[in-house]
Amino acid sequence: MSASERVVVVLGGAGTVGSGIVKSLLGKGFQVAVISRDGNRLEKLKNFVPESSRDHLHTLIGDVGSEDGAEEAKGALLKSVGKVTDVVSSLGFSWWQGGPPHTQTLKELHWVLETLLLSTFTSWKAFFPLVKDNPDSSYTFITGGAGERLLMPGTGFLTLGAAGALAFCQVVREEYPEVPCKLNEVKINMGVATPERLGLGYVSHLEVGEAVASLVEKRSTSHTVLCVNSATDLKTLILEGKI
Ligand SMILES: NC(=O)c1ccc[n+]([C@@H]2O[C@H](COP(=O)([O-])OP(=O)(O)OC[C@H]3O[C@@H](n4cnc5c(N)ncnc54)[C@H](OP(=O)(O)O)[C@@H]3O)[C@@H](O)[C@H]2O)c1
Numbered sequence: 047m048s049a050s051e052r053v054v055v056v057l058g059g060a061g062t063v064g065s066g067i068v069k070s071l072l073g074k075g076f077q078v079a080v081i082s083r084d085g086n087r088l089e090k091l092k093n094f095v096p097e098s099s100r101d102h103l104h105t106l107i108g109d110v111g112s113e114d115g116a117e118e119a120k121g122a123l124l125k126s127v128g129k130v131t132d133v134v135s136s137l138g139f140s141w142w143q144g145g146p147p148h149t150q151t152l153k154e155l156h157w158v159l160e161t162l163l164l165s166t167f168t169s170w171k172a173f174f175p176l177v178k179d180n181p182d183s184s185y186t187f188i189t190g191g192a193g194e195r196l197l198m199p200g201t202g203f204l205t206l207g208a209a210g211a212l213a214f215c216q217v218v219r220e221e222y223p224e225v226p227c228k229l230n231e232v233k234i235n236m237g238v239a240t241p242e243r244l245g246l247g248y249v250s251h252l253e254v255g256e257a258v259a260s261l262v263e264k265r266s267t268s269h270t271v272l273c274v275n276s277a278t279d280l281k282t283l284i285l286e287g288k289i
Pocket residue numbers: 057058059060061062063064081082083084087108109110111112136137138139140141161162165188189190191208234235236237238239
């Protein structure tokens with residue numbers, strides 16, 4: 047199957063990490079579909095990708111953060127694009143630093159868990175059945191090292207949500223050891239930003255995008271956690287489709 051015959055849904059594709067992935071996938075000739083709750087973010091995404099690849103970008107307003115919302119978005123997408131061959135799940139948020147836990151509310155914890163963990167589950171539940179039995183398909187989760195440690199004081203709820211996402215990916219790998227679909231997690235133990243906002247310890251979302259696009263294109267590994275600890279790891283992933 048050529049890249050132009052593959053349709054990759056990038057969940058969170060209008061976000062910082064997701065937009066880099068969308069751009070690289072389009073650059074490789076894939077059809078790419080993005081669902082966002084916000085039409086303005088989708089417009090921004092359309093302007094971010096080269097004009098020459100815009101007819102390969104399919105956008106849809108929707109909320110994959112509930113079972114009904116994810117099913118509805120899936121139905122609308124299948125109606126407009128016809129099929130889904132690959133999924134990249136990059137849902138969540140870039141940063142959360144609301145303070146130490148005793149100053150936070152249950153409402154805030156709910157929001158963090160909904161955004162990082164629950165939407166990852168509800169969208170997976172809707173989209174995984176479309177790809178799981180196909181050896182030419184892939185499902186890739188994007189996670190971060192925040193789930194393993196407190197990044198700095200006041201980021202505790204980020205750790206709770208990110209840890210939930212890490213555990214969910216592990217559960218999926220271990221519950222479905224035999225699925226032929228290439229099931230992987232790219233765990234980025236660094237900050238990710240646009241080129242104009244790069245700081246120490248950050249990598250560009252464009253390089254992350256190239257690395258994830260290469261993983262999706264090559265399909266050379268499965269049930270693997272690909273840990274990105276440096277720009278060199280990204281280069282390896284870009285060249286080889288694995289680390
Ligand atoms: N940024 C970093 O430094 C970094 C580093 C390592 C790992 N990561 C991981 O990368 C992932 C994405 O982070 P990011 O920095 O790209 O965050 P972001 O810029 O806030 O983008 C997150 C995307 O998730 C989407 N989303 C969340 N809930 C949704 C829902 N219910 N329905 C539809 N879309 C939903 C948002 O969509 P809307 O357009 O609808 O708002 C948004 O486009 C996270 O899991 C994060 O842990 C990020």
